[in-house]
Amino acid sequence: MSDLDRRTTGGEDEPVRFLTQDGQLIRPDLPRPPDDVVREGLRLMLLSRALDEKCTILHRQGRLGLYAPVHGQEAAVVGSHLAIDPAVDWLVPASREQPAMLRHGWTLDRLLASLLGRIDAARIPDDVRMLPRQQAIAAQLPHAAGIAWATSIQGGRAVTLAYCGDGATSEGDFHEACNLAGVMEVPLVLVVINNQYAISTPVSRQTRARRLSDRALGYGFPGVTVDGNDLFAMYEVTRQAVVRARDGQGPTLIEAMTYRVGFHNTSDNPSLYRHPSEPAEAEERDPITRLVAYAVWAGLLDAAAVDAQRAEVRAEVEAALDQALSYDAPRPEQIFRHITGGARDNQPDG
Amino acid sequence: MSDLDRRTTGGEDEPVRFLTQDGQLIRPDLPRPPDDVVREGLRLMLLSRALDEKCTILHRQGRLGLYAPVHGQEAAVVGSHLAIDPAVDWLVPASREQPAMLRHGWTLDRLLASLLGRIDAARIPDDVRMLPRQQAIAAQLPHAAGIAWATSIQGGRAVTLAYCGDGATSEGDFHEACNLAGVMEVPLVLVVINNQYAISTPVSRQTRARRLSDRALGYGFPGVTVDGNDLFAMYEVTRQAVVRARDGQGPTLIEAMTYRVGFHNTSDNPSLYRHPSEPAEAEERDPITRLVAYAVWAGLLDAAAVDAQRAEVRAEVEAALDQALSYDAPRPEQIFRHITGGARDNQPDG
Amino acid sequence: MAGTDVTLLQAIREALADGMEDDDRVVVLGQDVGRLGGVFRATEGLYERFPGRVFDTPLAEGGIVGASVGLAVGGLVPVAEIQFLGFLHQAFHQVSQQLARYRYRTRGRFHLPVTIRAPYGGGLRMPEFHPDSLEAQLANIPGLRVFAPAFPDDAYALLRAAIQDPDPVLFLEPQRLYRSVCGPLPVGAAVDQPAGVRLRREGEDLLLVGWGPTVHTCLAAAGELAERHDVAAGVLDLRILSPLDREGLCEEAAVRRRVVVVHEGVRTAGLGAEIVATLQESLSDVLSPPIVRVTAPDMPYPPGRLEDAFLPSVTDVVEAALKVVQAS
Amino acid sequence: MAGTDVTLLQAIREALADGMEDDDRVVVLGQDVGRLGGVFRATEGLYERFPGRVFDTPLAEGGIVGASVGLAVGGLVPVAEIQFLGFLHQAFHQVSQQLARYRYRTRGRFHLPVTIRAPYGGGLRMPEFHPDSLEAQLANIPGLRVFAPAFPDDAYALLRAAIQDPDPVLFLEPQRLYRSVCGPLPVGAAVDQPAGVRLRREGEDLLLVGWGPTVHTCLAAAGELAERHDVAAGVLDLRILSPLDREGLCEEAAVRRRVVVVHEGVRTAGLGAEIVATLQESLSDVLSPPIVRVTAPDMPYPPGRLEDAFLPSVTDVVEAALKVVQAS
Numbered sequence A, B: 001m002s003d004l005d006r007r008t009t010g011g012e013d014e015p016v017r018f019l020t021q022d023g024q025l026i027r028p029d030l031p032r033p034p035d036d037v038v039r040e041g042l043r044l045m046l047l048s049r050a051l052d053e054k055c056t057i058l059h060r061q062g063r064l065g066l067y068a069p070v071h072g073q074e075a076a077v078v079g080s081h082l083a084i085d086p087a088v089d090w091l092v093p094a095s096r097e098q099p100a101m102l103r104h105g106w107t108l109d110r111l112l113a114s115l116l117g118r119i120d121a122a123r124i125p126d127d128v129r130m131l132p133r134q135q136a137i138a139a140q141l142p143h144a145a146g147i148a149w150a151t152s153i154q155g156g157r158a159v160t161l162a163y164c165g166d167g168a169t170s171e172g173d174f175h176e177a178c179n180l181a182g183v184m185e186v187p188l189v190l191v192v193i194n195n196q197y198a199i200s201t202p203v204s205r206q207t208r209a210r211r212l213s214d215r216a217l218g219y220g221f222p223g224v225t226v227d228g229n230d231l232f233a234m235y236e237v238t239r240q241a242v243v244r245a246r247d248g249q250g251p252t253l254i255e256a257m258t259y260r261v262g263f264h265n266t267s268d269n270p271s272l273y274r275h276p277s278e279p280a281e282a283e284e285r286d287p288i289t290r291l292v293a294y295a296v297w298a299g300l301l302d303a304a305a306v307d308a309q310r311a312e313v314r315a316e317v318e319a320a321l322d323q324a325l326s327y328d329a330p331r332p333e334q335i336f337r338h339i340t341g342g343a344r345d346n347q348p349d350g
Numbered sequence C, D: 001m002a003g004t005d006v007t008l009l010q011a012i013r014e015a016l017a018d019g020m021e022d023d024d025r026v027v028v029l030g031q032d033v034g035r036l037g038g039v040f041r042a043t044e045g046l047y048e049r050f051p052g053r054v055f056d057t058p059l060a061e062g063g064i065v066g067a068s069v070g071l072a073v074g075g076l077v078p079v080a081e082i083q084f085l086g087f088l089h090q091a092f093h094q095v096s097q098q099l100a101r102y103r104y105r106t107r108g109r110f111h112l113p114v115t116i117r118a119p120y121g122g123g124l125r126m127p128e129f130h131p132d133s134l135e136a137q138l139a140n141i142p143g144l145r146v147f148a149p150a151f152p153d154d155a156y157a158l159l160r161a162a163i164q165d166p167d168p169v170l171f172l173e174p175q176r177l178y179r180s181v182c183g184p185l186p187v188g189a190a191v192d193q194p195a196g197v198r199l200r201r202e203g204e205d206l207l208l209v210g211w212g213p214t215v216h217t218c219l220a221a222a223g224e225l226a227e228r229h230d231v232a233a234g235v236l237d238l239r240i241l242s243p244l245d246r247e248g249l250c251e252e253a254a255v256r257r258r259v260v261v262v263h264e265g266v267r268t269a270g271l272g273a274e275i276v277a278t279l280q281e282s283l284s285d286v287l288s289p290p291i292v293r294v295t296a297p298d299m300p301y302p303p304g305r306l307e308d309a310f311l312p313s314v315t316d317v318v319e320a321a322l323k324v325v326q327a328s
């Protein structure tokens, strides 16, 4: 991994980057994902953006509860997820990895159903190897280590891809999970989405580490910092980590440097803690713009086709929303189910 | 610190070491502690060894509860503690840093009183800036970070010297404390006594990190691995860390490589999990032997003086034991005090 | 600000500011309590007003509570915020093993003047964990004091008292009431010392016992009982959940003989059980049994939009009260 | 081994071995459970007998419980040891927020067949935290089952049941009884399904209720009551602390009308309060109040050698029983 590091960056301190903001490869010898992977990635990123927009509107209309957007972080999430195989591998999301959850097999209508409180329709299907969103920051990481550990005990091929935020890296759970994953040499790829903020707390107040990927050394496995707005770099670094994991060479920590362009969630007001110029500047590094520039340059799509795709994903969101709304609205008695299993799955006391 | 590293070791992987096992300086230009510090150190190490012996006997006689010996780790504990000033600095022990607690001002009779359950006599005096032993592994570390943070908020000069074991580094508390200490740049020196075991668990099953000091990078402060059986190296590395901390340059993590020669505590049976050749080999690296060799070579003490000192510290332990036994045996009603303060300090309900 | 009505949230803000003003050892720490002023804005303005005394911490609850122990040992008076009480479980070892026991462990050498503030309770359609009521577990930890105000004046007085307390206090803030309950601040220096229970409504037929959010559930139920059922229910606000004011509780219960206790925490091993046990121990000759508990059922907190079926409602309390009155 | 008497510790060891033998998805993990066989030797021999299925973990309780969640999701049946129950607080967030709620959160998509074993209770002059009794806090967490055996056969049967349970079980092992209580193992496959309470001694004058270590305190007290005071005390072993067998409890209490409940956990908000509340809710017409609690006082566990003044003693139980009998 450190090889890659040196091949692709000027200095040791620079994140791994393959694409310029103009969508050009920094050096021609850098690997690029197959064209269909790029197309799939772009589509997912556009879909994610459309979903963010719709959900924000629905929240404003009082039709949907809290929503945490992916805006600005799409390449980090999509690029890493493109490197695993949903039919075999496990996905352990934090809470704002919507496009990864979609690609993993949780359909858009079910995802929307979950946001609309259609709790039974939102259930993750039995054949989707994915944990639900996690509301307790970092608590999913020991689970991810455990799933990957189960794979290695059973001699399976699955890799577990887990996500967490920069804020999550401060929790004890992050540490205990990483350390255990190291000791047991489990097939885990952990992507830290460093979007520079945990609610209002900037990463400079979250840790004094120069890079969060420096943590990996202390757990005895590789860590690498990647430009999280660069789909190509995210894809390639994750792909190599997945190969290592599948080969029984243990975990990798990938820090994706990106930026939370929007609010923390729909109840947050970022203007209280950051200057509006900051997200504005970040918008100039928009990951979708960068990938579109590449796609157009490489002849994968022309500008009109991109526009068409934007319209298409919006329509897809609308259709999925209709579908989601068609599911039974939750009835109070539903909440009393699934407390424990089998014959005991009855009304609780009280 | 990395300067020091290079000056004193062959390769990057070797712990910082100044003294050979024969008590010779590895290179003549290496700093050595002032003679009176060496004498004080040797005396404390001998005292600690005598205390271990006595307490083990008392336990076998059923006169004392669980006891966790320092045997083999004396230079790591004493060498680091010699670098702070008990009149100014704070000591936050884990649980087997007896000679550090003694040097900090908790007298031997009080320490023995605590082991004998003389709870009120064992109280840490008001002018001793030290926390008590901690039974919950790693839980003292956030406290240490907090004390050091208080110093920096108040603009004080105190440095906080905290200890923990190799096992403790796996706990979430270790991580949260180190990360907070880094962010707040507090005057903390954390000495990890890597005695190779947490009860039966060898450090190779505790972490996959090559060195525990590698953790420091992930918190943004220096980390260094030292030969913990070398009083000189421990003293000098800690001294430099204390200078940094006092200067407002933040925390340092020091990993002291040593070995737990005896049992985990008096209820443990190490033969169940390690070959007897292992402690036997470790005995050949005995820190007291090494320091005595230096002291004799340097003309600080002759062999007879060392023997005299051994006898002296044994007598000291006996006298302190008599004193400890003279304190009131604990009465049941004592246990109902000090639950909360002031007027509420009464018998509890129940 | 005396005279004007304030919200419960404003009362907390005032208590923090006055506490910091009065004693410069007081420092505030927690996630997002600085520049943002906390996710509920409880610490709004403190960062600017008290430079170097308000700290955004990393995202680690154990570290926040554990560092507070150390800050207190080091001579400061920390007031820490846990963003939501449910996340106190991330720090439970530091709370139960350290914060609560340090004075005891050290035979009084170290006492810890630490306040931990945390919003809790339902009604705001929050995600998982955010509305959890853990008071029963906290009351089961000796060495902790647990305060749970239900009104602005009490929030102010109890928070001032918590900060001044030489020992640790868990200060539970009913988030549903933050902006929905208004009232005056206690005037000037005339802040009561926190005593025990308070009767919030007179009524001789039975006693409704609540704390925090359920005081208001009880008050509404008492209103309905009076208007529609001609039953005069007294409402008792427990205020201090640990140590319990057993005497005050028993006194008010004795004169009414019938009791209903209401809480948002789950039923089994909830604090309601302790109230029942306490009353029947002291007043078995006097009370007209059974004492009825109206609580959340034994299940995880449901998704926010379905919480109404989970939380004790005014109707639930009215029904329980009628049952109790009719039983004797 | 059927036929010969075994200690409670041996019964646990047998249950683990048989559980692993029967289902090769069962794995054992925890601090020092491998080569050493656990600090109490409860897992002795398993490491050698089941290669690749017994794991020494790093020293991190949250990681042990959290990884168990993942191991279960990944298709295994983890049996984790927490070295002492007191240290479960280091993992409380994983227990209450994750382990207990995963089935609920995922609408049944994931259920977690996880067993957490932990020694607890006093009497061995242990350091701080090691003897803590946290059962009340565990019973306040919905979604968890809590087992607390007091005899070898029950330890075997309940641990087998815990391992087979599709949902998480906290399995509390009374450390004082590990080597001091002997009895037969249940014979062959005739391991009961865990049902509710069990009457461990007949007696019509009153009911002593305990679990784990205090079942034996109650039995000794019942012996003394019979011999010296001519009082016939029944002794009820609760066995399963969550969910409570309320019906069985009420049935045995109803026929005796007088009840004393005994536990080593602290008094306030202890599980005894729930027993009292449950009984008075269902049996207010029948019982002869008050139900008396004999518990540890509301204070931190004292230094080991002074624990006798803290723990409920046989004398305490006898006195409480006499008081109850004389009151009516």
Ligand SMILES: Cc1ncc(C[n+]2csc(CCOP(=O)(O)OP(=O)(O)O)c2C)c(N)n1
Binding pocket: A096, A135, A136, A137, A138, A164, A165, A166, A167, A168, A169, A195, A197, A198, A199, A260, A264, C031, C059, C083, C087, C090
């Ligand atoms: C254990 C815990 N503590 C606090 C919170 C409240 N909270 C929700 S999101 C958040 C910030 C998370 O930051 P980060 O991990 O960087 O993820 P991001 O929101 O940036 O994706 C906090 C503090 C929580 N949900 N869980």
Ligand SMILES: Cc1ncc(C[n+]2csc(CCOP(=O)(O)OP(=O)(O)O)c2C)c(N)n1
Binding pocket: B096, B135, B136, B137, B138, B164, B165, B166, B167, B168, B169, B195, B197, B198, B199, B260, B264, D031, D059, D083, D087, D090
């Ligand atoms: C939180 C916690 N978990 C488990 C234990 C039980 N325990 C006591 S000492 C010990 C090993 C500690 O190892 P280490 O940190 O290396 O210190 P050492 O004993 O080697 O000095 C364990 C697991 C404990 N005391 N606290």
Ligand SMILES: [Mg+2]
Binding pocket: A165, A166, A167, A193, A194, A195, A196, A197, A198, A199
């Ligand atoms: Mg973030």
Ligand SMILES: [Mg+2]
Binding pocket: B165, B166, B167, B193, B194, B195, B196, B197, B198, B199
């Ligand atoms: Mg060790």
